[in-house]
Amino acid sequence: MKLSQRGEYALRALLVLGMNHGSSVVRIRDIAQQQNIPRRFLEQILNDLKSAGFVLSKRGVAGGYRLQRGPNEISLADIIRHLEGPLAPVGCVSVNYYQRCSCPDEGKCAIRSVMQEVRDAIVGVLEGVSVAHLCDRVRDLQGPVENPLDYII
Amino acid sequence: MKLSQRGEYALRALLVLGMNHGSSVVRIRDIAQQQNIPRRFLEQILNDLKSAGFVLSKRGVAGGYRLQRGPNEISLADIIRHLEGPLAPVGCVSVNYYQRCSCPDEGKCAIRSVMQEVRDAIVGVLEGVSVAHLCDRVRDLQGPVENPLDYII
């Protein structure tokens, strides 16, 4: 479950969009500058998030991105699963990306039973946190600010 | 924290050594055959585990490997940390492999605070399980067997 750079960028971008939910759209360039993400790379990432249904885009002069669903309907688990694949440390305990492993009997595999616990622990945290929750944490951790763009993410 | 093939092989090998603790040593070939691990690759892995102090080796005709410390003194966290590096999903919440990330203020980073919880959850499980615990689970999951080599791991 090591989060790739790509994954971290995606989370940061979605958090920016979450903080600006309600206002129209945010430009790639603004997100890239504010978060110090390579612009071209971020284009690619947002495109991916778009085809996955996390965000919407608007083209043209006043174009940009915004969240497709409400911030409280998107869990970090969903996002990371889409970006990085399984949350589980091994395929044989993954619910969404199950893959049989080479051991003779999964039901009797001790390593698997531990990994199952690890998976449950990870999923427990990530399913419980939505983009909206992240936004709350930002506001909790920093004092209230006038302009949403002033929040440091 | 996706466990690599190498890491899984290492855990399986250590579990075999744990189940055979007390008897003298176990040959690479036996572990490889029993666990269906490529022999040459396993050589490499055990060598690594040896220089890390997890196992001891004996050369020559009646040679093989055994655990260096007692099975209850080796936690899965230790093993995986050595093999795969940080357990934390991002470097900025890793205790043993801390690495500063690019965000302006770690103390106010909402993503980091979630990742911190994920790390704690993972470490909580893996620190709590030793090779000895794994062996217990094997015996719990399978009925008792005469020969330690008959346990399916």
Add this chain to the structure above:
DNA sequence: ACGATACTTGACTAAATAGGTCGGGATTCT
């Protein structure tokens, strides 16, 4: 002493993944 058996060491390789970059096309606003 000697040969068989096992571990030891270091180099090597092929394929996949990570982390980007780039050029040019399609839309939309003014």
Add this chain to the structure above:
DNA sequence: AGAATCCCGACCTATTTAGTCAAGTATCGT
């Protein structure tokens, strides 16, 4: 029309993963 913005696919380089291989060294039984 023209500028700004997203869209799309191809491309690139470095690192990691999953192994393989050859030759060397220690140990034991006879």
